[in-house]
Amino acid sequence: MKVFKFGGASVQDIGRIENVAAIINSYQGEDLMIIVSAMGKTTNALEKVAETFFEHNKEQALQLFNVVKQQHTTIAKYLLVTHYNICYAQLNDFFTEVEWLLHDKPVREYDYYYDQIVCLGELLSTCIVSNYLNEAGIANTWLDVRDIVRTDDNFRDASIDWKRTKQAIDTAINFSTFPIYITQGFIGSTDENESTTLGREGSDYSAAIFANLLDAESLTIWKDVEGVMNADPKTFPEAQILKELSFDEVIEMAYYGAQVIHPKTIKPLQNKGIPLHVKCFLNPALPGTTIYKKQVKNLPPIFVVKQAQVLVHLHSQDFSFVGDEPLIALYKIFKDLKIKPNLIQTGAISLQLCMDGRKDKVEQLASAASAIFDVQVETGLELLTIRHYNDSAIDKMTKGKTILLSQKTTDTLQVLYRA
Template identity: 65%
Template sequence: MRVFKFGGASVSNYEKVQNLGNIIKQFPDEQLMIVISAMGKTTNALEKVAEAFFAGKKEEALQLFRAVKLLHLDEAKYLLVTHFNPLMEQLNDFFTEVEWLLHDQPVREYDYYYDQIVCVGELLSTAIVSAYLNEIGIANQWIDVRDVFRTDDNFRDAAIDYSFTQQQVDAQVKPLFSKQRIVVTQGFIGCTDENESTTLGREGSDYTAAVFAYMLDAENVAIWKDVKGVMNADPKLFADAQYISELNYDEVIEMAFYGAQVIHPKTIKPLQNKNIPLYVKCFADASLPGTVIHNNPVKNLPPIIVVKQNQVLLELHTKDFSFVGEQPMSDLYEMMAKLHIKPNLIQTHAVSLQLCLDDRPDKVEKLALAASNEFDVQVEKGLTLLSIRHYNTETVEKLTAGKTIELKQQSASTVQMLLL
């Protein structure tokens, strides 16, 4: 039993889906749990639908969703002949699920509607891929992961109920492998006990794959990406990014913590608990070895560079010049917990403190307003958070040249700088 996860870039058009089929053909005797993300930039497109709907722009939201529909229908037409009509029935059910919602008026918080709308991306992509695999003779069973993954109602960053979900995997998923060699399902999404769709956080498909691997006692997990393996930096930002052949769990958790997009922050723990190796494989050339992530020490790593853009700096100063002590910090953490805000960097001083956050305007504004009861608050936007593990002087100087360092934290292994 292996778990394969294919990201959005791996199913972004019909040619990529055909290549996915070619990869699956290379494992004719393997039981495969295949986890798939939304096609290409579908998640971004559906986010715009959610934003328009929540802003009361119903016609704009419907028009934006129509573009998503047409994109998927076009891909299906290129890929399918005999399985096209059954697929159309399935896709129309998903289209209707969103369109009914778009004709309503928003009465709940944005994150709830975000999840109800955005989750359809994975449902559409997996339905198309499953139908295509059946079309080319690779028999498989499609399942709706929302019937399996039970979560809480922390929309956009839901937590999985492991106990209930394991029961569902045992009852629903494991028996499928006695009839089919391959099961296809969605990453990134789940469902509450009220039958409301949830998402597990951006890039959550990796996490889905890891949870399935844990619950199915898989031999390993392979995440198929558009790079030859894990790189020490984003190759889209750094032309000289270096390939890394192996990493250990701890290093990848550190990379994820600082914002590296190659592996979802939650992905490693389920694998580490059962010592399941994770492979990051090249979608364009399956013969390449990729990167293996395991529990063994790895030495002599190059500087690992993580860039997070669209950052906000909140500067909080006590109104009465009292120390930023236990009570103000406790109050601040309570405010962040209520808003589900996770700071990327915190630096405290005698009578002030600084918070670096992702620029999510709805949450940042609410936090700034709540904090203004105890602090004078200043907000600075348009910043970039640079984190470098295993740094050296040359790398730091090169990456900060011509930049203003607004905030800096440094340890023996890692340096973080907020840059303007």
């Protein structure tokens, strides 16, 4: 049994959905668990609906939501013939879930409403894809993942109840009866049947959860690139594909900010030794990248650039050493504000940290830390990480840059500079 995950770009229009069907059809005769993301930019559009609703602008929120409705009903109308009525009825049920909420007034925290609204994207896309596959002669069973993936109520970043999710999977899925299942990534639900999400771009993680609990032969993530590359090809035209990677390497890449695989995805696969394939849905014949337990040697330099970074300078107020107590207090601030610094360097009486330039988080950190330190903030920076660096790569990437902070280990170099 294999698990496939198709991202939003792979189902963003009629042609792409037909292409997904062709890929799945080429695996006819195999047991498949298929996870599908929201179409194209649907998640962004639904986020705007949630924000507008929470700002008590009900009419505008409904107008924005109507655009999402029209986009999906139009795709269903032009894609489907015999299954259109079935699909349209199911889509309307989902529309009603959100419209019922939008006609009310927000009385709970924003993250709750975010999850109730944004989860709709995956429900709509899988409804359309499932009906199209059935119409195309690829019999499949559609599942509402909210009936399967059980989580806590930490909205927007929910944690999985693995035991109860396993029980639900064992009850709902029987490949000897139905060989192909279609369900959603990114979402789950609480004991109170309230929708939750697993974190932005969490569909990869959803696919890994199913692969782990179903003891899958492999997980394949279908993307619009040839595979995992040693740099973002949009920034580095000379980027090259990495045909093989170890689980450890991908975890490191994700930790430093590479947008290849969701950071939570690897552990469920690594725990059971399930290989991960990253393949191109535009050209399925390409070999892609295989990620597994095997250690891969002689990798080229791998480049990760994070933009919109800030450098926070923290200086002891009385020129005393930055010892245990100030550091303990600082890390408590990180925990309370849910901040993960990208780089920290400690001196005798000062400390510097680089973090993502989210204005709200930077302001909250500066305010809280000012009780302990004198605080200065420098914005508009970039953080470069080079895995498996060499002198040539360092010279090329840092030439002419004003470097503010750097750290080097045996395998990894990080450099913060002015953009």
